[in-house]
Amino acid sequence: MDRPMTGFSLIETLRWQPDEGFIRLRLHLARLSRSARRLGFPQPVDAAAKLDEAVVEAAGPRRIRLTFDPQGKIEVTSAAFVPL
Numbered sequence: 001m002d003r004p005m006t007g008f009s010l011i012e013t014l015r016w017q018p019d020e021g022f023i024r025l026r027l028h029l030a031r032l033s034r035s036a037r038r039l040g041f042p043q044p045v046d047a048a049a050k051l052d053e054a055v056v057e058a059a060g061p062r063r064i065r066l067t068f069d070p071q072g073k074i075e076v077t078s079a080a081f082v083p084l
Contacts, residue, residue: 009067010035015081016055016062025051032068042072054078 012032015023022028025048032044047066054064054076061081068074 009069010039010041011068012066014051014064014066016058016064016078018058018060022051022064032066036068039070041068041070044068044072044074046074050074050076 010032012028014025014028017023029044029047032047036042036044047068051064051066055062055078058078063079063081065077065079066074067076
């Protein structure tokens with residue numbers, strides 16, 4: 001692609017467990033990086049640090065949602081993980 005796409009963000013949803021950390025973190029970050037490259041986004045170099053910040057005070061399992069926009073902005077939200 002010649003220029004970054006606009007109007008949407010990349011999304012990764014991860015689970016975090018107190019005794020295990022992020023489940024499949026390496027795979028999530030690799031997919032995010034691949035998608036960013038393919039769509040002409042900058043690389044999400046701060047993604048892992050932002051994810052770590054989201055769970056600093058977590059006491060139980062968490063559902064973490066990371067969004068990454070074409071300008072390189074990363075937003076992370078966290079909620080209690082509730083199995084279906």
